[in-house]
Amino acid sequence: MTADPFADPSAADPFAAHRGLLFTVAYEMLGSAADAEDVLQESWLRWSAADRAQVRDPRAYLVRIVTRQALNRLRTLSRRREEYVGEWLPEPLLTTPDVADDIVLAESVSMAMLTVLETLGPAERAVFVLREVFELPYGEIAAAVGKPAATVRQIARRAREHVAARRPRVEVSPAEQQAVVERFMAALGTGRLEDLMAVLAPDVVMIADGGGIAAAALTPVRGAELVAALLARAHGAADGFTAATVWLNGAPAGRIDVGGEPAALGLAVADGRVTRVYAVRNPRKLTRLDAPAELSREVG
Numbered sequence: 001m002t003a004d005p006f007a008d009p010s011a012a013d014p015f016a017a018h019r020g021l022l023f024t025v026a027y028e029m030l031g032s033a034a035d036a037e038d039v040l041q042e043s044w045l046r047w048s049a050a051d052r053a054q055v056r057d058p059r060a061y062l063v064r065i066v067t068r069q070a071l072n073r074l075r076t077l078s079r080r081r082e083e084y085v086g087e088w089l090p091e092p093l094l095t096t097p098d099v100a101d102d103i104v105l106a107e108s109v110s111m112a113m114l115t116v117l118e119t120l121g122p123a124e125r126a127v128f129v130l131r132e133v134f135e136l137p138y139g140e141i142a143a144a145v146g147k148p149a150a151t152v153r154q155i156a157r158r159a160r161e162h163v164a165a166r167r168p169r170v171e172v173s174p175a176e177q178q179a180v181v182e183r184f185m186a187a188l189g190t191g192r193l194e195d196l197m198a199v200l201a202p203d204v205v206m207i208a209d210g211g212g213i214a215a216a217a218l219t220p221v222r223g224a225e226l227v228a229a230l231l232a233r234a235h236g237a238a239d240g241f242t243a244a245t246v247w248l249n250g251a252p253a254g255r256i257d258v259g260g261e262p263a264a265l266g267l268a269v270a271d272g273r274v275t276r277v278y279a280v281r282n283p284r285k286l287t288r289l290d291a292p293a294e295l296s297r298e299v300g
Helices: 019-030 033-049 058-081 097-101 103-108 111-117 122-133 138-145 149-166 174-190 193-199 224-237
Strands: 200-209 241-248 251-258 261-270 273-280
Touching: 019 033, 019 058, 019 122, 033 058, 058 122, 058 138, 097 103, 103 122, 111 122, 111 149, 111 261, 111 273, 122 138, 122 149, 138 149, 174 193, 174 224, 174 241, 174 251, 174 261, 174 273, 193 200, 193 224, 200 224
Parallel strands: 200 273
Antiparallel strands: 241 251, 251 261, 261 273
């Protein structure tokens, strides 16, 4: 992929000015930073060829282009994911702590929410993201997805009901999340079963994504004993093992290195314990762990 000529946000071009928003729209629709970047490149090519004099609202125009490109890619990815080896998880992003200040943004890019969004159809996902996360008017959404506004309203209602039935229901503060994550990562660093069991909820679920490239459980692992045993075994099997707390997808999370190979751990927390572990080991999804991603809703 060629370099983005408008990567500098100080540039005068609207594409540069709204790049954080455009990347966030694409990422939430696709669950993949790499695919989101490709969508932005394709969208910039169309923007560069557009007659700017005819564009009355550059922001809305750019969101429309990005949405259409993301929808095209999402339909292709849906077919690929049917053949994916094992469980599919979103690509984790390193983020700065201030992302958590925008509660809607932090929730919408969380591993838990992105996993729920994966269960929506392409049009439903686009409408939900544009309406519920970015608060766009139905008319703009209709133009972006190529459907009548009345149809978009119906799609939005169905998508809200679908997500509400599946989204995480327990909310904790970033401070509580961080405290539990730090306890979990400290326990993981010891590799001792009793330490891990003390911070895992009895009904904890671990979902691992190796993509057929890295070793990972092909189905969810359920229960504190099994999850703790699996994590302890990973600790003991490696020549070198490190564990650290980082910010991923707008929340405190974990990064481990097992024998020089990284893994990202998204963690859901409730009642002082870890209730869900999203373990990404597929190396193709671990390229965004060194520099924080620029995320933006541009609302309000």
